[in-house]
Amino acid sequence: MPAVTASLVLIIFLAGTIAGSLGALLGLGGGVFLVPFLNLGLGFPFTVAAAISLTTVIATSSTVSASRTGKHLINMKLGMLLEVATAGGSLLGGLTAQLIAQATLQKLFGVLSALVGIIMLSRVRRRNVILDPNIDPGVLGGRYHEDESGGVVTYRVKRLPVAIAASFFAGNVSSLLGIGGGFIKVPVLNAWCGIPMRAAAATSAFMIGVTATAGAIIYYGHGQLVPALAATAVLGVQLGSWGGMRFGAAAPVKWLKVLMAVVLFIISAMMFARGMR
Amino acid sequence: MSPSPHHTSERELFRLEATVGLVLRAGVMLSSACLALGLVLSLSGAAAVSPAGLLLQIGILALLATPIARVVVSTAEYISERDWRFTTLTLIVLVELLASVVAALMFGRKL
Incomplete structure (x- = not known):
């Protein structure tokens, strides 16, 4: 278990700030950057790194969702339905993480970060807004006012079983590897289930708090959650994502996405190299 | 925008969002x-x-506890709306969260 020193706290706080601001700019949680930094960079056991990262995921979800309530952007009904799947997946992931060797977890993370990089590159230019206020959204669909276009966006949910399967998988990966899992759900909800990008992202961010909690509790029970270090990372990520959201509008996101995809491929290679040793 | 009376009303949705926002x-x-x-x-x-x-x-x-509290207030809200389908779904989520607490306790650590 890493000893808590003032310099370690400072390093983790800075790492959290950077991960949080990148996360806010790219629409990801910062976990995909934080876990490899803690595991490969600082040499923490993978499960300790994942546990710290999961607490930052919970904090980000609660903060972001609190600021979005009242706008109907979060689809609460769909979110609570899919949470049945994400929390179940997360519970299983938290349990299996205790049984899997660190080298295997590192290889899985390698696969996953490469996947995030590919998804990020493939979505550099995509925007998806459906403007048809006359359709009936049904029980699970939604309707919200979009600030950019000034119109009302209405949507229905298609292919619910696909959304449930993706949510279960995202929940499983989330607590196994210490990340939010939004990068799995958001593209699926958007591309296959008819949910507009902004609603898909808001609903996913809403769900990952409950998802990560189901996993984090198990890490906590195993004594893998170091309170002082989790506190540091949480505060750093909170500051970073606040800054990213506040000052991020002017940032050249397209360029940043390409750069970060390259970083993710490097992380993937490093995780693989470590996992193979 | 046409109202759809058989779905959750606008007012109920707004109240749920406000409560959830407050808890978070x-x-x-x-x-x-x-x-x-x-x-x-x-x-x-x-x-x-x-x-x-x-x-x-x-x-x-x-x-x-924050996300758990958020699910609890949602369950309460769905019960007060007599929306039994979503009461059941949020209860399942609570059972899953409880299962992870039980799993954590079984490892003999403080919680």
Whole structure:
């Protein structure tokens, strides 16, 4: 278990700030950057790194969702339905993480970060807004006012079983590897289930708090959650994502996405190299 | 925009969002305050079992409890709306969260 020193706290706080601001700019949680930094960079056991990262995921979800309530952007009904799947997946992931060797977890993370990089590159230019206020959204669909276009966006949910399967998988990966899992759900909800990008992202961010909690509790029970270090990372990520959201509008996101995809491929290679040793 | 009376009304949806927002905001403020204070105190040299250590534990538990509290108030809201389908779904989520608490307790650690 890493000893808590003032310099370690400072390093983790800075790492959290950077991960949080990148996360806010790219629409990801910062976990995909934080876990490899803690595991490969600082040499923490993978499960300790994942546990710290999961607490930052919970904090980000609660903060972001609190600021979005009242706008109907979060689809609460769909979110609570899919949470049945994400929390179940997360519970299983938290349990299996205790049984899997660190080298295997590192290889899985390698696969996953490469996947995030590919998804990020493939979505550099995509925007998806459906403007048809006359359709009936049904029980699970939604309707919200979009600030950019000034119109009302209405949507229905298609292919619910696909959304449930993706949510279960995202929940499983989330607590196994210490990340939010939004990068799995958001593209699926958007591309296959008819949910507009902004609603898909808001609903996913809403769900990952409950998802990560189901996993984090198990890490906590195993004594893998170091309170002082989790506190540091949480505060750093909170500051970073606040800054990213506040000052991020002017940032050249397209360029940043390409750069970060390259970083993710490097992380993937490093995780693989470590996992193979 | 045509109203759809057989679905959750606009007013009920707004009330649920407001309640959920309140719970999340309160949870984040409580946990962040405890974590920040606990961290500052522990860096100024206090041992693990101390006000600092206790504040950090409370902060972590408040962080973990916030999403759970959000599901609990949603369940209560769906019960008051007599929406049994979503009452059942949110109850299943609570059972899953409870299962992870039970799993954590079975490993014999404090929680």
